[in-house]
Amino acid sequence: MVFFKWALTFQGALASNRKRGGSKRCNPHFNHKNKTLHSNSLVFQRFKKLRFSSMDQSPEKASSSLNDTVSRLPRHPDSKLHVPKEVQAPVKHLKFGLSIPNPNPNHDFLSKKLSNAKKEAFGSFKYINKDKEVVTVEEDDEDSGSWLMADALDKLSLNHSDNGSKAYNKLLKSAERRTNKLKDSGPQVKVNEKLKKPDVVTHELFVPLTKDELAEVSHAFSAENKKKILVSHENSSIDIRGEVLQCLKPGSWLNDEVINLYLELLKERENREPKKFLKCHFFNTFFYKKLVSSEGGCNYKAVKRWTSQRKLGYCLFDCDKIFVPIHKDIHWCLAVINKKDRKFQYLDSLRGRDGKVLNTLANYFVEEVRDKSRQDIDISSWEREHVEDLPAQKNGFDCGMFMLKYIDFYSRGLSLSFGQEHMRYFRSRTAKEILRLRAD
Numbered sequence: 001m002v003f004f005k006w007a008l009t010f011q012g013a014l015a016s017n018r019k020r021g022g023s024k025r026c027n028p029h030f031n032h033k034n035k036t037l038h039s040n041s042l043v044f045q046r047f048k049k050l051r052f053s054s055m056d057q058s059p060e061k062a063s064s065s066l067n068d069t070v071s072r073l074p075r076h077p078d079s080k081l082h083v084p085k086e087v088q089a090p091v092k093h094l095k096f097g098l099s100i101p102n103p104n105p106n107h108d109f110l111s112k113k114l115s116n117a118k119k120e121a122f123g124s125f126k127y128i129n130k131d132k133e134v135v136t137v138e139e140d141d142e143d144s145g146s147w148l149m150a151d152a153l154d155k156l157s158l159n160h161s162d163n164g165s166k167a168y169n170k171l172l173k174s175a176e177r178r179t180n181k182l183k184d185s186g187p188q189v190k191v192n193e194k195l196k197k198p199d200v201v202t203h204e205l206f207v208p209l210t211k212d213e214l215a216e217v218s219h220a221f222s223a224e225n226k227k228k229i230l231v232s233h234e235n236s237s238i239d240i241r242g243e244v245l246q247c248l249k250p251g252s253w254l255n256d257e258v259i260n261l262y263l264e265l266l267k268e269r270e271n272r273e274p275k276k277f278l279k280c281h282f283f284n285t286f287f288y289k290k291l292v293s294s295e296g297g298c299n300y301k302a303v304k305r306w307t308s309q310r311k312l313g314y315c316l317f318d319c320d321k322i323f324v325p326i327h328k329d330i331h332w333c334l335a336v337i338n339k340k341d342r343k344f345q346y347l348d349s350l351r352g353r354d355g356k357v358l359n360t361l362a363n364y365f366v367e368e369v370r371d372k373s374r375q376d377i378d379i380s381s382w383e384r385e386h387v388e389d390l391p392a393q394k395n396g397f398d399c400g401m402f403m404l405k406y407i408d409f410y411s412r413g414l415s416l417s418f419g420q421e422h423m424r425y426f427r428s429r430t431a432k433e434i435l436r437l438r439a440d
Helices: 004-020 042-047 059-072 112-127 147-155 162-184 186-195 199-206 211-220 240-246 256-272 287-291 300-307 356-371 399-411 422-435
Strands: 227-234 238-241 280-282 320-326 331-338 343-347 381-385
Touching: 004 280, 042 147, 112 238, 147 238, 186 238, 211 356, 211 422, 227 422, 238 240, 240 256, 240 422, 256 280, 256 399, 256 422, 287 300, 287 320, 287 356, 320 399, 331 356, 331 399, 343 356, 381 399, 381 422
Parallel strands: 280 320, 343 381
Antiparallel strands: 227 238, 320 331, 331 343
16 A cells, blocks of 8 residues: 555656656656747846856855856946056256256155256366466455355256255355365465466457447448548558458358458558567568479579568567568468477468478578578478367358458467457457557
8 A cells, every 4th residue: 555655656747757857767758849948038048047056066166156157247347446547748958967946745845857957067076176267365364255046056056955955055055165175275376377477469359349449340341331441541551442351241152352451450560569579581472482483493583582580670580570471262271380489380271281382381481591691591390380279160161261361360469369259359459459540
């Protein structure tokens, strides 16, 4: 009886399984293609519950499966902190590489820029004793030396914060220490200053023209004076018209009339103040052309009467320096018979060389001394020098002006301490001297 009940229960379970559809193993007539449509629909799959069986899966597999499922679920993005972007704007820079301090009290004002500025300011004191610059310090002046850092401290824009005051005090103490050192070396500095003489002569060569002088030169260059005779020099019989004087305007080539008249003025300047200038002779621009023969040698007979003592008023052999302008088609050069230093010199603003000119002048000088003094001079030990340490032109039209200034400086016994940047000034100054017939 009991066995019969158990059999009925087992058959009921099988029947219920067949109603559910069962599996292929339990129901041989099961066909997957006959499944209801709603079982494959998205709605059915969406609402289908997840089931986990502890019998079929281990805890580790179940956990990983859960994590994979959760990772596919939509998630909100993580919240991010808003970081303000740095605004790029112009910054006003002061001297010493400093910018305007940030008003933010947390801002570190003593930055690398301030450090570099201090180094540059204090580093300049290493060169306080220069050969060409002597610093004078008065011992009785309590504030002496404060000028060394006054300008630097005034121009450092320090705020009134603690950092700013510390930086100011540090700079001030350092300046005071250096002031004391300069006071200790005061007597020595004064002695050096007494030994050094002011270069007044050099200053005279670069005195700026006054407004009246500039107006006079500008008026002479005007078109209304182009055909007028502006200057007449009696001793040389040279007349300068406005169109001739215009060769002294910037960008123009100098002509023979202007050069020869200026050389006459240099000789008159020497006669006025013989103690201030060397005893020189200035040949005009036509001398060398006469001296050089058609074969290229020295034709002394062609210029023999140029230098008679009756005509010059002095003996050529007594001069310290003899200047000879050399014209090479479109370029001016200078040759010097330097008796004072026993040299034959050649100066070219384009750094050119011409040994033929030096040899010709050497032969001329021997013939001149023999003819005028009845003596033979030995020049075998004289140097033939192509001057290389000289100001050079940087354009194609200032060669004539360079040549005149070579003569001007050498006649004073000075080194050639000028350059291309002075040519515009020298042109105006030369025009002024020619208009007034007086070389300064």
